[in-house]
Amino acid sequence: MAAISREEVAHLARLSRLAVTDQELDRLAGQLDVILQSVARVGEVAADDIPPTSHSVPLVNVLREDVVVPGLTRAEALSGAPDTAEDRFRVPQILADEE
Amino acid sequence: MSTNVLPTYDDVVSRYEPVIGLETHVELGTVTKMFCGCPTDFGAEPNTQVCPVCLGLPGSLPVANRAAIEATIRIGLALNCSIATWCRFARKNYFYPDMPKNYQISQYDEPLCVDGYLDVEVDGELVRIGIERVHLEEDTGKTLHVGGATGRIHGATESLVDYNRAGIPLVEIVTKPVPGLGARAPEIAKAYVAELRDVIRTLGVSDVRMEQGSMRCDVNTSLNLPGAEWGTRTETKNVNSLRSVERSVRTEMLRQAMVLDGGGTITQETRHFHEDTGDTTSGRSKETATDYRYFPEPDLVPLAPEPVWVEQLKAALPELPRQHRARLKTEWNLSDLDMQSILNAGAVELIERTVAAGASPEAARKWWLGELSRRANADGVELEAVGATPEQVAKLQVLVASGKLTDKLARQVLEGVLAGEGDPEQIMAARGLEVVSDTGALTAAIDEAIAANPEVAEKIRGGNQAAAGVLIGAVMKTTKGQADAKTVRELVLARLAS
Numbered sequence: 001m002a003a004i005s006r007e008e009v010a011h012l013a014r015l016s017r018l019a020v021t022d023q024e025l026d027r028l029a030g031q032l033d034v035i036l037q038s039v040a041r042v043g044e045v046a047a048d049d050i051p052p053t054s055h056s057v058p059l060v061n062v063l064r065e066d067v068v069v070p071g072l073t074r075a076e077a078l079s080g081a082p083d084t085a086e087d088r089f090r091v092p093q094i095l096a097d098e099e
Numbered sequence: 100m101s102t103n104v105l106p107t108y109d110d111v112v113s114r115y116e117p118v119i120g121l122e123t124h125v126e127l128g129t130v131t132k133m134f135c136g137c138p139t140d141f142g143a144e145p146n147t148q149v150c151p152v153c154l155g156l157p158g159s160l161p162v163a164n165r166a167a168i169e170a171t172i173r174i175g176l177a178l179n180c181s182i183a184t185w186c187r188f189a190r191k192n193y194f195y196p197d198m199p200k201n202y203q204i205s206q207y208d209e210p211l212c213v214d215g216y217l218d219v220e221v222d223g224e225l226v227r228i229g230i231e232r233v234h235l236e237e238d239t240g241k242t243l244h245v246g247g248a249t250g251r252i253h254g255a256t257e258s259l260v261d262y263n264r265a266g267i268p269l270v271e272i273v274t275k276p277v278p279g280l281g282a283r284a285p286e287i288a289k290a291y292v293a294e295l296r297d298v299i300r301t302l303g304v305s306d307v308r309m310e311q312g313s314m315r316c317d318v319n320t321s322l323n324l325p326g327a328e329w330g331t332r333t334e335t336k337n338v339n340s341l342r343s344v345e346r347s348v349r350t351e352m353l354r355q356a357m358v359l360d361g362g363g364t365i366t367q368e369t370r371h372f373h374e375d376t377g378d379t380t381s382g383r384s385k386e387t388a389t390d391y392r393y394f395p396e397p398d399l400v401p402l403a404p405e406p407v408w409v410e411q412l413k414a415a416l417p418e419l420p421r422q423h424r425a426r427l428k429t430e431w432n433l434s435d436l437d438m439q440s441i442l443n444a445g446a447v448e449l450i451e452r453t454v455a456a457g458a459s460p461e462a463a464r465k466w467w468l469g470e471l472s473r474r475a476n477a478d479g480v481e482l483e484a485v486g487a488t489p490e491q492v493a494k495l496q497v498l499v500a501s502g503k504l505t506d507k508l509a510r511q512v513l514e515g516v517l518a519g520e521g522d523p524e525q526i527m528a529a530r531g532l533e534v535v536s537d538t539g540a541l542t543a544a545i546d547e548a549i550a551a552n553p554e555v556a557e558k559i560r561g562g563n564q565a566a567a568g569v570l571i572g573a574v575m576k577t578t579k580g581q582a583d584a585k586t587v588r589e590l591v592l593a594r595l596a597s
Contacts, residue, residue: 015390016201017194054187054395060403066129066166069136071150077262078146080156087145088243088259091196 003036004029103361108349111322111356112282118329119284119348120319123272123295126238126312127170128305132266133237134161134204134399141311145261153266155200160398163188167235167268168211169412170304172404174270175212175233176413177298183211185403188235188396196260197239205236207393211402218421219294221287223439228291229275240265270305276319278329284320284352289345292316296341297420309339316344318372320351322359330355331365335379337372347372350379427451431460444472445482449489456493462500466492470513486517495523505583508532534583538590541574541582545591548573559595567591 009029013020020028071077074087083090132139135152151159172182189207212233219226241264246256272295280287296307296314307314316339321332333355335347350372355365369382418426424447428438431450441447446467453463467482471492475485495512498504504512504527515526527533548570549556558566567588574587 011390015192015194055397055400057400059400060185062162062400063165063168064136064162066131066164067136068131068138069150071135071137071148072154074144074146077149077154085245085259086243088261089146089196089199091258091260093256093258 002029002033003040004032103357105353105357106360108282108353111352114324115322115352115356115359116278116325117280117284117348117352118276118278118321118323118332119280119288120276120332121274121288121291121344122317122319122334123292124315124317125174125270125272125299125305125307126314127167127268127270128303128313129164129166129170129268131164133164133167133235133268134266135159137266139267141313143263146263148263149265153199154262155198161204163399163402164268168402168404170268170302171211171233171235171270172409173302173304173412173416174272174299175215176409176416177302177419178212178215178217178230178233178272180212180215180230180233182404182409183209183213183402184406185209185401186211187401188399189393190396191236192392193390196258197242198265199240199260199262203237203239204396204399205393206234210234211404217291217294217298219287219290220421220442221283221290223435226280226287226290228277228287231273231275233270233272236269236271238264238267238269276329285345285348288318288348289341292344293341294420301417301420301423303417309341312339315339318344318347318351320348320355321365322352322355330359331367333365333368333370333379335370335372336382337374339374343372343374343377346377347379350377354379431464433464437464440468444468446472449483452489453492453496456490458493458496459500462496463489463492466496466513470510474517486519487513491516491522498523498527502583503527503533505534508534508581532581534581541578541587541590542594544574544577544582545570545587545594547577548591549594556595559592564592 006025006029009032010020010025013025078084078087078089081089129139131137132148132153135150137148137150137153140148152161175182186206186209188204189209190202191205191207192202194201210232213231215230215233217228217230219228240260240262243259243261244255244257245259274291277284277287296309299305299307299314305313309315318335318338319332320335321330323330333351335351338344338347351370358365366381370379371382372379424438424442427433427447428435431438431454433441441450441464444467446464449467450460450463453467454460458466471485471487472482475482478485492513495504495509495516498512499506499509508527511530511532512523512526515521515530516523520526520529551573552569555566555569559570570591571584571587574591575582575584
């Protein structure tokens with residue numbers, strides 16, 4: 001059985017605001033399925049005595065003090081933006097009319 | 100659907116039972132952001148408080164702010180929560196430009212604080228509101244929608260984003276669902292938010308200013324028939340004042356009752372509250388929790404607050420508002436009713452500061468609940484915005500206590516304070532309102548009154564002290580009311596006593 005359906009891939013594309021064609025959906029669904037099935041094999045070898053691990057290093061409480069560290073100037077911050085206006089990042093329409 | 104008539108509130112609460120729940124976001128007052136060292140000053144020029152971390156640039160890594168963790172634990176402790184011994188941050192994935200990373204770092208199934216409560220006093224009765232969780236996340240950037248008719252996202256052709264706010268630590272406090280409040284649900288919702296605000300202000304971890312957005316509320320409301328299962332809830336966003344919290348619950352109760360009465364069903368959705376009309380309108384259909392694809396944040400190691408640290412924080416909690424109010428009630432020697440009227444007037448802190456500035460509790464209470472409350476009501480403003488400071492009221496009272504002003508003159512000086520003419524001493528001098536205490540001037544005025552009313556003077560000499568009123572009146576007239584009537588009386592009687 002497929003680990004991810006074509007519908008789920010279409011849904012993910014919508015959540016990511018990606019316009020994916022039907023052909024792309026077919027191809028991506030297949031590729032994502034292979035990836036997920038490969039990853040799922042890790043679960044097969046994990047025995048009951050191995051707790052789920054989210055971090056590879058056995059550390060906790062890595063914290064910083066509440067002290068200002070100089071960041072970027074506005075010019076630096078905006079320098080990588082595709083478009084700017086009024087000292088802000090300019091982005092295309094967020095909600096299409098039907099939403 | 101049959102009729103679409105909005106029922107009355109009394110009718111709604113006689114037939115339906117509301118269940119409410121509140122999610123409150125509080126921006127912490129840390130010097131720097133949650134995961135980077137950028138400053139958090141309010142009102143800075145756009146995109147001047149940003150760095151690779153809060154802009155989500157490749158290769159940057161977040162590190163959690165110790166002060167924000169501490170503040171969140173303190174909030175949890177003040178709300179009687181258990182503090183997690185181990186928990187993780189989570190990624191909440193969504194594609195929206197208010198977060199440049201395409202995700203927000205939040206907490207999901209492992210919040211820092213869980214299972215507490217806040218006792219809220221409403222009309223002298225204690226209502227316990229369960230706290231489900233208190234978790235820590237980062238605030239989003241501010242988007243400015245351009246091209247739409249009203250600056251709203253709908254109809255906008257593009258948006259402009261300022262990331263100064265992105266990454267500021269944000270605490271979310273979620274109540275358990277609260278059933279059984281009946282008609283008082285809106286009022287209790289408001290009282291809860293007010294109490295929560297006071298608690299957080301007392302902790303000193305945020306300025307909790309709803310009008311500046313450092314405290315924001317989402318209000319969940321549902322209705323069910325008595326004995327039936329809870330109804331479908333809606334979540335009202337944009338609720339940015341205490342008054343709006345109350346109004347939004349009430350409005351939603353009425354709207355839902357109308358829909359249910361018409362045979363319709365409630366859609367689980369986000370609704371927007373409109374401050375101007377008090378209405379709510381349907382908002383963007385909400386992505387479900389699975390759509391957010393939460394997973395443990397790989398860039399941040401888990402948090403494991405040392406129990407010793409938590410105990411230290413608990414021991415160092417300040418006196419919380421409810422205990423504080425109980426102590427003031429004792430110190431000020433007030434009845435339940437007196438204390439309640441102070442609370443209802445929102446005058447506790449004002450009176451406290453007035454007392455601290457040198458007035459007696461009785462006098463402070465008299466000014467704030469009397470003259471100043473009347474004025475605030477007449478002007479339609481909150482008591483603290485009436486135009487007089489506690490320090491000014493205390494100075495005024497000191498002038499009364501020292502005999503330089505009578506109550507009547509003090510009210511005239513207060514008029515001046517409210518008109519922005521300055522401090523009480525200045526106004527007293529500028530308006531020439533000081534009590535005439537110069538005995539020479541008073542004696543002259545008394546002699547004049549005696550000369551003008553020889554027959555009255557004769558009566559007094561004959562032992563009829565009640566007749567002194569005429570002479571006192573004459574003296575008060577001469578001194579334009581600026582003499583102390585009691586002093587005048589004594590002087591008149593002394594003068595005619597021989």
